[in-house]
Amino acid sequence: MNNTLPIKQTARWQDYLELCKPKVVALLMMTALIGMLLASESFPAWHILLFGNIGIALCAASAAVINHIVDKKIDLVMARTHNRPIAQGRVEHQQAIIFAAVLGLLGMCILVWLVNALTAWLTLASLIGYAVIYTLLLKRATPQNIVIGGLAGAAPPLLGWCAVAGEIHANALLLVLIIFAWTPPHFWALALHRRAEYATANIPMLPVTHGEHYTKLHILLYTLLLIIITVFPFLTGMAGLIYLASALLLGGRFIYWCYQLFNEENKKAAINTFKFSITYLMLLFSALLIDHYTG
Numbered sequence: 001m002n003n004t005l006p007i008k009q010t011a012r013w014q015d016y017l018e019l020c021k022p023k024v025v026a027l028l029m030m031t032a033l034i035g036m037l038l039a040s041e042s043f044p045a046w047h048i049l050l051f052g053n054i055g056i057a058l059c060a061a062s063a064a065v066i067n068h069i070v071d072k073k074i075d076l077v078m079a080r081t082h083n084r085p086i087a088q089g090r091v092e093h094q095q096a097i098i099f100a101a102v103l104g105l106l107g108m109c110i111l112v113w114l115v116n117a118l119t120a121w122l123t124l125a126s127l128i129g130y131a132v133i134y135t136l137l138l139k140r141a142t143p144q145n146i147v148i149g150g151l152a153g154a155a156p157p158l159l160g161w162c163a164v165a166g167e168i169h170a171n172a173l174l175l176v177l178i179i180f181a182w183t184p185p186h187f188w189a190l191a192l193h194r195r196a197e198y199a200t201a202n203i204p205m206l207p208v209t210h211g212e213h214y215t216k217l218h219i220l221l222y223t224l225l226l227i228i229i230t231v232f233p234f235l236t237g238m239a240g241l242i243y244l245a246s247a248l249l250l251g252g253r254f255i256y257w258c259y260q261l262f263n264e265e266n267k268k269a270a271i272n273t274f275k276f277s278i279t280y281l282m283l284l285f286s287a288l289l290i291d292h293y294t295g
């Protein structure tokens with residue numbers, strides 16, 4: 001990797017799309033949409049589904065753009081993020097700030113005027129939670145950065161629920177809790193795989209500050225906590241047996257990957273655990289939805 005200043009290039013539309021972290025936002029939106037669908041016994045009003053999802057997606061994309069602006073120097077140092085549009089100077093600071101502001105303002109206007117004020121304010125809190133509290137403050141300050149900052153990424157099912165029901169419901173908080181417990185195994189698995197890069201960038205991620213064994217142990221503990229929490233929707237009557245069976249099977253597979261992390265022979269265990277974490281969340285939320293419409 002070359003750390004010299006990049007030669008100035010012009011921005012393409014793909015650069016602006018990349019700034020929005022489209023794949024991450026896509027999964028966030030899946031959890032928001034399922035939050036919306038679970039909030040209603042029948043089918044939510046189409047305009048809430050449409051404008052709620054667009055508004056939340058625009059705000060999440062705005063937060064992602066701010067993350068790229070704030071992390072420009074860090075991104076340049078790490079191989080995984082070295083080619084990002086702002087780090088490479090393809091998108092200039094000012095252009096990026098305007099882009100983030102337009103996305104965020106448009107998203108907020110849609111939520112305030114076409115959805116409801118509660119959803120709008122909670123979405124704004126999540127935007128600030130990720131872009132300012134996590135990225136600007138916690139990421140550089142403590143190895144617990146992603147545990148606390150994870151709350152912003154865990155919020156979308158609550159945002160979706162509030163868009164439809166207009167209230168903060170205990171079931172929605174349970175969905176937030178699931179993603180909150182899922183975030184440490186999701187991220188620390190990647191951080192293990194990229195430990196050297198985080199060390200070079202001087203970011204205090206858990207594998208850098210406390211070593212690999214300690215991180216693996218914490219991935220295992222959070223995964224066990226996650227499995228326990230995923231049983232709650234069944235215990236509270238929010239979901240039925242289809243969901244319970246899926247949650248336990250998926251949880252079992254997650255534990256298998258945690259076990260593989262401790263197996264020194266398996267060099268790909270960390271990156272495969274990270275990849276599985278994404279499949280896990282997609283399938284777990286799909287199971288909630290299937291259970292909702294068939295139970």
Ligand code: HEM
Pocket residue numbers: 023024027028031080134146149150151153154179183186187190278281
């Ligand atoms: C503070 C909380 C979180 C942290 C620190 C985090 C960290 C990361 C990082 C560093 C990557 C980049 C991997 C790469 O470039 O290859 C990533 C990828 C990803 N994350 Fe997270 N994540 C968090 C929360 C979430 C949440 C809440 C979701 C969705 C519900 C999510 C979904 C994804 C997806 C889908 C990818 C794959 C993106 C791709 O393949 O380009 N993450 N995460």
Ligand SMILES: CC(C)=CCC/C(C)=C/CC/C(C)=C/COP(=O)(O)OP(=O)(O)O
Pocket residue numbers: 021024025028056059060061063064067071081123124126127130135152153155156
């Ligand atoms: C309004 C709303 C719902 C906001 C949610 C914001 C959001 C996009 C959360 C995703 C979390 C995430 C990808 C963290 C990684 O950041 P990082 O800086 O550690 O990763 P990087 O090194 O890949 O940039």
